Amino acid sequence: MIDRKWIGHELPASILAIERSRLQFFAKATGETRPEYLDAAAARAAGYGDIPAPPTFLMAAELDSGASTQLLADLQIPLAKLLHGEQSFIYHGPVYAGDTVTVRSKISEIYDKKNGALEFVVKTSRAVNQREELVAELRSVLVCRHE
């Protein structure tokens, strides 16, 4: 069982430099072929400051930094038992290639269902850019299955 003492735990900040080549790779991996997601000039022509980070891209911050892996280790959730239950994004401002985004998260809830067969961890995050402007809020529900 996941120790409830982790409710309120704050993860270390994760800093992600948004690189064009990574966004191009993300586009390839998701089948995205529209030019504004691949080419800076096309992105500018479409009204963006540079190639935009796609709507779900900011998850990369805590994956790259290792904060996600450390959280699972702290909570003693084996990768083999982990499922993603829900994911939300609220968008406050654009993120383009060339920006640097800092994501700060905390554990807001831990609860279980089915007499503990499923445990849920809710992580809420704020993402700011290099000017400390809030660009997004994220909410993730992780599920640990014990069966």
Next chain:
Amino acid sequence: MSAPSFDGVKVGDLLPTLQLPPVDRTMLALFAGASGDHNPIHIDTDFARRAGMQDVFAHGMLGMAWIARLITGWTPQSTLRRFDVRFLGITHLGNAMQCGGRVVEKLEQNRERCVRIEVQSANQFGQTKIVGEALVALP
């Protein structure tokens, strides 16, 4: 297709569906690298089997990224205000996902004219894997 406007959109309007090719291991390897999610359960069959799965399976966030493509294919990303999903089931190798969406409400939020869209993705057997909604502010 031109971008939708608030006045031009009606409740019940359908977004053009997005059909994806069947999930294969190459896709999962590429998404692991591009997303930063290196969990071996998505890329290493031996690990997946030891975890009690039949085989590797798709990252939930790959399915969400596809639905994001559905939305931004309809209206520019700059109009997106909110995007929420629930993952209902595992997307297996061979599943060919189809993403769809429907306008369910027109509303004003934070002094912007917005529409709420219900979105979902299902495989070729009609099994829904992800449901969710998005809020977009339309000109």
